[in-house]
Amino acid sequence: MYKIAKKDLPALFRRIAAGKELYLPLENGGQVNFGVWDEGGSVSLDTLKTVKSPKDAFFPQSETLYTCRRDGKNLSVDPEALQEQEFVLFGVKACDVRGFEILDQVFLADPVDTFYEARRAHATIVSLACHEPEETCFCNVFDIDCAAPAGDVASWSIGETLYWKPLTQKGEALTEAVKDLLAQAQEEPVESEKNSIRAIVEKLPYSHLSLEGWGGGALEEAFDSPLWEELYKPCLACGTCTFVCPTCQCYDIKDYDTGHGVQRYRCWDSCMYSDFTMMAHGNNRTSQMQRFRQRFMHKLVYFPANNDGIYSCVGCGRCVEKCPSALHIVKVIKTFAEASKSKHTGGEQP
Amino acid sequence: MTAQKKQAEQIKEISGVNPLKCMKCGKCSASCPSYNEMDIKPHQFVSYVINEDIEALVHSKSLWKCLSCFACIERCPRDVKPGKLIDAARQLVVRKKGGDYLSPDEMAQLLDPEIPQQLLVSAFRRYRR
Amino acid sequence: MPECVKTMSQAEREIHLMTAQQQTTQTQVVNRAKELLADGTVARVLGWKAGELPYAPQPAYFEKEEDLEEFVYNGFCGANLSKYMIEASKLDGKTLVCLKPCDTYSFRQLMKEHRVDREKAYIIGVGCKGKLDIEKIKAQGIKGIQSIQGAERTDDADTLTIQTLYGERTCAYADVMLERCHVCKGKEHMIFDELIGESRDTKDRDRFAQVKEIEAMTPGERFAFFQKELSRCIRCNACRNVCPACSCRKCVFDSSQFDSAQKANADPFEEKMFHIIRAFHVAGRCTDCGECSRVCPQGIPLHLFNRKFIKDINEFYGEYQAGADLEPRGPLTSYVFEDVEPGIVAERG
Amino acid sequence: MSIEAKEEFRPKIVAFCCNWCSYAGADLAGSSRLSYPADVKIIRVPCSCRVNPMFILRAFEKGADGVIICGCHPGDCHYTTGNFYARRRMTLLFSMLDFIGVESGRTRVEWVSAAEGVKFSATMNEFVEKIRSLGKNVRLEDLRCQNV
């Protein structure tokens, strides 16, 4: 266990940035998102949740796959280079670290996504425990301990000090590189911080949300539930939930005509959009209800069915915070739970 | 560029006039109160500039007989305004004299005692600075 | 109508009014909605119900009287329900819809454009004394919110008391209102079948102040300002999808008409293109309801684009408020011979 | 910017010309041999009211340095009223572009009749000069379109 005074953090950042790219939460116009650190950037480690999750670091919102160039009637294809630069993601919360693991299930499974793989291989993750979790958090539901985040290095922000604990070899290597800036520390303050965080987590309104009735086996019952028809109605069909989500991994592949050639790029897509999975014949989901259902069925049923029971939600609560219609995964889980409760107690089915 | 051509260009630049717009109607000469005093007539001024015969122009009597009454400027239907050309030719002469401006003393010798006030006003406006 | 009946109903109305004064707008709406559902006037009610969080009520339909127990109406009911009426107009029977004064402008604009059916709507003009912005509350460092008191603003309660995991906090109602409420269009409803609850004109700022501030900057500063703001845009389309003026069945940015369907977030140009065109498409039709700014997850002041157009329209073509009338032609579908020339932009410098 | 670099800069300029007046005006400029820089390229549209703001932004996106729209004089529109609508649309669009910091000189509307070949040529000369002085359009270009 190491520690560093918070006032010395700029020196730490400078050191890391000297050899690697450093991504960390930066404030811009009142909003905090992950960005590349530079001198003068306003770092905000106290912000619990960045607006977007840090998944951009591995799975950018847009990335070029290859470029076609035209010379007369000859075409040449230049694939985009893979990530070669080492980089550090600093200040990632426990839920987002889990988010990466969920993305790994998708992108590192066969066939491996080489772009993603290269980025993942070159990254060192410094996680940060959640000093003051909020009412929208429910990572506990997915067995994530925000007091003891995973990653290559875990860190805790306590008072004026940042505690630092390497967890992996990569973490050790990074620690080695900055060791002269760190001091040895006792485990004790961190343990008490963990306890206080866990105490708060216990008090959070959604911490004990029940996932009963979900999971890979719930396919037909959940799919055919009449509840969807009521639930989806306030949905505006925007993509806010998907774009702030650390685990949404759907993308579209499109071409951009640069005038000199064509760039084939992929970009995040949202199952909430009417042109999602649009094909020549049209769309296989024609109503917003179906699109809405798709998102939650994917997170809570299809994904666990294909990935050893792992839900593709990490309880970060970003969608809970950002949905313009106050319509989100917690709402869905709770509505289903209430319905099944009233069913079991012989009440009326909604 | 020949010296003559250069002078012609200078005149066009100072006056802002395009002499090629002239349709040779003669309204300037018809309007001119000093017509009979002039050796080169107002409408001829335009031709002299077109033909780049500036030497003749600057040595003409007309240069100093023009009253700057602006009748030709007002009435020219083609926006050629010979009065401006004449004034520009005068400027050439004045500039040639070097740093010294035409002094009021000198002007008296050049001008007729019966010349109207307007010319003096016009001349002072032109040479004051 | 026979005399006796009239007096009776008048007396009834007085009693109703007396009790009404003691009731909150919420209870009054619920009671009235139950009546209208019961007598078959309306087939459903479009309002809000309590969400999962104390500050996030959810737009909701109610089809049964007993469901209305969940109905809420308070300072967090900012959503403009006019947009939902586009879909509701396709349903059988009338929909009772709760519209705040500023929402009624949007409804009228949608009527003009044949997007909502007046005959399918029973409009209850609900009172509004300014709506709250949770982002502003959180910006005061208030987190871990458990409950909030005072969200139903009354004349003698102007403070919010907030219980959080980290202790009790308070804040002044006026300090945490939505931006749009500071430039309130007034307490009059433009269209309604009946009114419930009192409204207050909460205007305390110049609507165009920020636009003017930006206009006063150099082009370079303006460019930097918007570059910075728009750099946060994630193309989630929340602004578009919540907007009552963006009522297209299929947005140009989703269709192949202009090859403009770009979900990419690859270049700063795309955000500019999207936001300029979006603002242009709603120019002359935007009622300045402020929903775009309210829902933006990245806090981009999107209303600036709309206000700039509104300000220009007012200056160039005369004061205009979309949705204030039912005149079919708007500023961009009419003209006068003497209109200013586009060169005025360069002249103004 | 050095004088030398300035001379090298050849702007890309797109001119939308209405078929009835301005395109004919451009034809007249041509048949009268009234030259203007080759930087200007004309796109024929039926009327100035056919010009969608999308077209203008697209031109800038793809690297145009200036966009000019030419139509019949107000009151002379072949379709009676087209240019009146175009005038309002362009006024507002240009004002918005100015608002977000795009140099106002990069966009222009000029009314050129079929008889105004001289005006067409003069306008284009002037516009090219203006765009040259403004330099390359960097504020509205999509960087992907740069030819590298």
Added chain:
Amino acid sequence: MQRVGVFVCHCGSNIAATVDVKKVAEMALMEPGVVHAEDYQYMCSEAGQARIQEAIREKQLTGIVVCSCSPRMHETTFRTAAQRAGLNPYMVEIANIREHCSWIHKDMEEATKKAVLLMRAAVAKVNLNTPLRPGESRVTKRALVIGGGIAGIQTALDIADAGYEVDIVEKTPSIGGRMSQLDKTFPTLDCSACILTPKMVEANAHERITIYTYSEVEKVTGFVGDFTVDIRKKARSVDMNKCTGCGVCQEKCPSKKTPSEFNRGLSTRSAIYTPFAQAIPNVPVIDREHCIKFQTGKCGVCAKVCQAGAIDYEQKDEIITQKYGAIVVATGFDMIRLDDYDEYAYSQSKDVVTSLELERIMNAAGPTKGHLERLSDGKAPKEIVFIQCVGSRCADNRGKSYCSKICCMYTAKHAMLIRDKYPDVNVTVFYIDVRTPGKNFDEFYRRAVEEYGVNYIKGQVGKVIPQPDGRLLVQGVDLIDNRQILKEADMVVLAAAIEPDPDVRKIATMLTASIDTNNFLTEAHAKLRPVESPTAGIFLSGVCQGPKDIPETVSQAGAAAVKAIGLLAKDKLLTNPCTAHSDELLCNGCSQCANVCPYGAISYEDRQVNDHGIREVRRIAVVNDALCQGCGACTVTCPSGAMDLQGFSNRQILAEVDALCR
């Protein structure tokens, strides 16, 4: 994918001298879809067209691009050629590399580069072209002639003689126009009235001609073959069916102080009046502004004296709505106002008159009964000075930039007539140039000089100074003698410039006919289509198109008539297929497009649609192809892009933009 052929025209050396046409053709082959490219001396020639047709057939081309002159010149030529080879004519695009390129650029490399870009844009466009087929519309077999001067009368007579109904709308109380105000005509010196009156009578009597005098066109809608026009028949206050034209009312009318329009204000008329004796119809009108009855309510003398009981003070303006297949504009001209020409003392002295005023003075029915006398004192003038080009050929904004064309000849006529009738009067003409390009024109002018001794002086007048004794001092110049001239005159006659009737602007706007900076109506082509407006179905007759004398006016009137007849003779017209249409899956039914459509071509219907499996009834915009003229206003108003324009679609224009910015 399209199979595109690119054809690069040399246009002799017009293009080839500045553009490397071989290179353009070579570059074309690099473009997507291009399977054939060639260059040729003259693409528009028969041989050139044959090459295009051959390529279309041999290479199975689905679209062609011709890099040549302006599409306004030869688009139709190439479309027709393509059609003959079996290609849809709308699969042809023109890259204008002459007017927009070779003619304005000098540097070969630069011009070639630009030509390549223009070619690319056209190829990009044609790649997105779709075959279009024109619709059909009916032709109403009736023509409208606006203006009842000699131009209008002649056009109407010719059309009517061909067997079609014609209506003449004339804003004054009588037909006849400017020509009726003239005394004699050049170069034959016959009496204007003597040759005009029979034509007026003929028009009036013609069974297929309806004359609406004292009437104005109020509103025009529709399009070629099917115009609908509202004509406002102003209240004449006299029943045309009852009036016998006896003239008693005019004699007895107590209000006689109104300046006579016909005599250019040189005499007065009564409030109830016919403009001149031979007026047609010979029915007076009451000028309500000057009528005592209308102004004070008391009088009614005319009603009392009218034996036919034709006076009707209650008469109201009447709107006549009529359909027409063709419209001929013959609105004529007026003299410019001379207020800005102080130097000629026109407003200071009654003895400075315009030529048209002199025309009235010389006329037996004029203010002086045909005696040449000074209007100031009635004395016979001894010395008359004519000043030419007053307001014509002016570069400033006081006058007009053009030559009024008729002044040289009518001045020679006036000079000759005066010298003939009053040999003791000296006539001097100050001229800049004497322009006599017409049959027997120069001979006419020479006679004035040689036989009649008219003194022509080359030089302009600078100033006319009224003298205390009432004479006029004319200060001019003789550029041949190089001396200034001071001349005393009794009368000065100004050859004022002529300009189109000021009302023509209003009419042009209604007709959507284009007009130039001088208010002359623009012809479809200066050389090849001089009597047609670019707006289909609108024809031009007389001075409204440009200055003309009578013979020219009459021949143009005939030409316009022939063009109109050619149109009316058709039963059906093919409509422009470049119209707007709305995509039912994208349309919101918001009605914004209808708000901006100038033709009322857009309506809405509730239609069952199938949107990828969603079936519902939607309000959809529907465009009437016959009414739509293809301006595209709706396409930009439509936020969803549902409305698009065939031939100039969003994607086509964007493809051009992309190609040009590449």
